[in-house]
Amino acid sequence: MSRLISATLALSLVTASTLSAPPAFAGKADDTLVATFAAQLPSLDRFYAPGREGFLLGLLIYDTLIYRDTQTFELKPLLATDWKWIDEKTLELHLRKGVTFHNGDPFTARDVAYTFNFAADPKNKVFDRITSAWVQKVEVVDDYTVRFHASKVTPLALQYIVQVPMMPAGHRDKVGLQAFSEQPIGTGPYKVVGKQGSDIVFERFDNYFDGGPKSKPEIKTLVYRTIPDVNTQVAELARGGVDWAWYVPTDQAERLAAIPTVTVVNAPTFRIGFLTMDAAGLAMPDGPLKDVRVRQAINYAIDRQAIAKTLVGGSAAAIRSACNPIQFGCEQDVKDYAYDPQKAKQLLAEAGHSDGFDIDIYSFRSRPVAEAIVGYLDAVGIRANLVWQQYSAVVQQRRDRKAALVIDDFGSSGIADAGAPTKFYFNGAPDDQSRDTEVDAALEKAGSTNDADGRKQAFSMAFKRIADQAYWAPLFTMPINYVMSSELEGPVPKDENVEFWKYHWK
Secondary structure (H helix, E strand, C coil), X not given: CHHHXXXXXXXXXXXXXXXXXXXXXXXXXXXXXXXXXXXXXXXXCHHHCCHHHHHHHHXXXXXXXXXXXXXXXXXXXXXXXXXXXXXXXXXXXXXXXXXXXXXXXXXXXXXHHHHHHHHHXXXXXXXXXXXXXXXXXXXXXXXXXXXXXXXXXXXXXXXXXXXXXXXXHHHHHHHCHHHHHHCCCCCCCEEEEEEECCEEEEEECCCCCCCCCCCCCCCCEEEEEECCCXXXXXXXXXXXXXXXXXXXXXXXXXXXXXXXXXXXXXXXXXXXXXXXXXXXXXXXXXXHHHCHHHHHHHHHHCCHHHHHHHHHCCCCCECCCCCCCCCECCCCXXXXXXXXXXXXXXXXXXXXXXXXXXXXXXXXXXXXXXXXXXXXXXXXXXXXXXXXXXXXXXXXXXXXXXXXXXXXXXXXXXXXECHHHHHHHCCCCCCCCCCCHHHXXXXXXXXXXXXXXXXXXXXXXXXXXXXXXXXXXXXXXXXXXXXXXXXXXXXXXXXXXXXXXHCEEC
């Protein structure tokens, strides 16, 4: 396997001539920041735009009631000016006055009630219902006061509120979901002005309110450009065709760092990489992944430390639990699957697969990492066919019970609590492929009390069983490389929530 990784690193993804070509950064002259992403947004309606790219979209167009600082993680007032818990299940918030949506409509408590009721309703099939499902009812006290009545004690309630973008009730109902997904309206610092080919063009919202933790952008125009191929991204960065990118692989980032007109920053995140496996037989009722020995074999087969060090780079480190070690409640004293291909082969033979088996493995983020994992699995007899798709397509395949094995990653929306990943991948959630009642009971306990010690104990029980049963194959933490024009300056977040409105030209 070391030869496979060495071969991957040896690939020259950008030619020497491209790297030496004179860059032509035009962004500053046009006051237009062109940011490139691998994922194409399926919708501009935040509720139907999955992944971190969708989250960033939400930060640009929309505002939430509460803001979380990207450096300190402190919660600050945004559309809400203050909040207080009346009791363990009742939260009251006062709203900021004088805020308008991009079309001039005033923001009021009616929009808050509409937003949370819409997102919480299962029939609307929003991508992430978890952030609003805890709300039993939103009570409109007056135009600028709301009360959230929770269905149960919810320790992460404020963190969930941070993620829910406020939608304009009257306008959204009037134009319909399809029209809104193409021309959305929010209160955020940028507004959508249209498309140029596949580019999404945002423009500064000059009537953005003052006094909050977000601000009116310094740069007038922002362009979201989808470039799925990382080699093309790198070439565009090198020649100045785009001004900003992220998740640039370490070897390409090192090449780009040698160019004077490019700045590269490696930053830690809450994101972790892992494999989800169809332990419950949802996608393959008689499939091999139902056998715990097969799932354990997959864990033993992958050298996560080698991948973390060689392909992910930066501060990446191997993990053993289904959470980021820096998150509250992320139990580390769990079964550890050190790299042991012989043990993997032994377990496969015991499970009746001495000749291995064939299976599709889905992936979307880093092809070198995916190909390395495929190589490790092949070395023990698991012949994995790599299915490469966009993130939203991969998730939908899993939710439609068609993807049994997925190379996945999750950033927890920047939440420093183990309840973030577990709420998304266990507890009967749409992406839960284990359906384990013991795990669910422990996580339910952790998610319905404010007692810190009780939560830790419950999380510990859940993560130990997840590891024993090998429901996941945890891989590594995922720092990321930000690459931008050297004429561009802006803060690098600690939680991946890039704040483009704080960027400016030098």
